[in-house]
Amino acid sequence: MMTPDTSGLALTGASGSAREHYLRGLSELQRFVGDPVGSVDLAIAEAPGFVMAHVLKGYLFGLATEREAMVVARACHEAALPLVATAREQGHVMALGHLAAGRWHEASRVLEDLTIEFPLDALALQAGHQIDFFTGNARMLRDRIGRALPAWDKAMPGCHAILGMQAFGLEETGDYRRAEQFGRAAIELEPRDGWAQHAVAHVMEMQSRQRDGIAWMHANKDGWTRESFLQVHNWWHLALFHYDLGETEAVLALFDGPIYGKRSTLSLNMVDASAILWRLHLGGIDVGDRWAHLAANWAPKAAAGNYAFNDAHAMMAFVGAGLEAPAGTLLETQREAMLAGDDNAGFTRDVGHPVTLAVKAFGEGNYAETVRLLRPIRAVAHSFGGSHAQRDVIDLTLIEAALRDGNTPLARALTAERALARPESPLSTLFMQRASTLDAN
Template sequence: MPVRDAFGLTFSGATEAGFSSYSQAVRELQCFIGDPVGSVDRAIAEDPDLVMAHVFKGYLFGLATEREATAVARTCYEASLPLAATPREQAHVAALGRLAAGRWHEAARLLEDIAIEFPLDALALQTGHQIDFFTGNARMLRDRIGRALPSWQSGMPGYHAILGMQAFGLEEMGDFARAERLGRMAVDIEPRDGWAQHAVAHVMEMQSRQKDGIAWMRANPEAWTKESFLQVHNWWHLALFHYDLGETEQVLALYDGPIYGERSTLALNMVDASAILWR
């Protein structure tokens, strides 16, 4: 019997054990916490023929924007090619191939097609959303998720992530009131959702609500920092609120601490560190 997820999507090559590890990786990515690479590696070890595990790992490395990581994404793509797959999964494999080849816009369009046919495919939505983010496509940040949102409802696994992504897209298109409402809803459902936390911070920055922003970020920092690989960027948002208020000592304390205290060599973290310094 093929393994199906809570939304009825089929996962070729999966056993219950391997799919459990894969599902954990998806949950971790939806909150930007934990070790989704470790979780998906366990899924691959348990189910070498689980095509979506190879695709998921490829997406993680393809979106990392590091040269060495892109090579891993290509390896994942090559591993996924000969495996049995449904048409939906074959479309994911094709999207990964475009991403690994640096053809991000083509990957985004393929992921859009998947989500149109399967609006409950959370991975297609999140990977597409991240590509929209990196390529600066504000309209698609909103509309890719907005088109799928009517198919989702409260209580579905990962619903918070869909709300958080929609919140960010709304903010990027200037719909600040709705963005804040959905972002707060997402964090209420899942306090560890770092992307939803980040969406609300964006709203407050755009509206010059620095004191609200500081209160928002400092209310429950444990939730959005614990094991979070988005935490440096969210600390950067807090520093930006303090910077806007002229609170330079607070800014430098955050820089010397959680933003760049550990001297990360990841490009995305160095971008945040340098963006505070040049200000």
């Protein structure tokens, strides 16, 4: 039994109603709203032989960066393997298998080939783009979508997502003017596209347009918050604008409310919580018992060892809360992870472990060691995932460590570097002022 999706691509094993459930789940993923897992579960219940429904569910779990979720991703792959499928669908099953086994780069390559041949394969573009994000591959964030873009037009269902992904790829490669144009065009098509909303926020963050960013987020607040599972990250972006302006009370209010008021146990949400508190910690801000609550939710994940980017943010919480035991568990788990055969072994060895050690050293007041650990990895930090805005915490930590260590030449060099990159940032000005007061001797 074969029925096409909205682009005419085969959906083998789908019934009419299962197709509708699947397309709803895909649309929810493209907008980061609703319950795509619930939608695809309905599709599978309706048509157990619907191969792409199993694949979509597998991607949803495989891209969650949670160790427990990978069990579901592997089960989805196993369910899809024996099913009747076209060559394109078999490519998806292969990509899911790589992802479920922790072979991020192999999954990326399979999906790249799929979208070269089938540029209207919206799910392949979406999954590939997310993998590019989690592996920090800025060029592919841009080019994977750019290659497919000529096949799309704004009248096609889901085109907003293609424009939004292109916006983010352009932003991560420094093409801010066109990134903003693509992002705004995506929001005009679909105001609830949380990824496009966040792409424009990234542009404004990188350009230090804090007031524009605050206005941008408030102008479409209902669009990016309503039933959105990306809303915590978008609230985090709003908090970053206030942080750079030195508006600490606004930052803490956002943390206590939409960022971490519900004390989520999802790693993606806790990463944002750790990232904003650590920035405040670098500035010497007392955040009270917020670290303790966050660290308590990170503690069960200290032995996960499946995604180095998460590990670094977990260590921030353990340091902030003064918890030695889970910090030790995390470091031991990282040492084991570096011996594994998956891609996370490289993520951890090259970037994640040094960053995690540096965060711990900073917490212990060993600022010279923090500097020693962070300086060599800045050029390759993208390889453990995240965006420029997220990885900026590495530079912020390095600058603060150099300042506190009294390393005058390095502090002045780093603050001059930042002032050139972000001349309109109040934080750049503050860093420069602090570096200028250090004893040159």
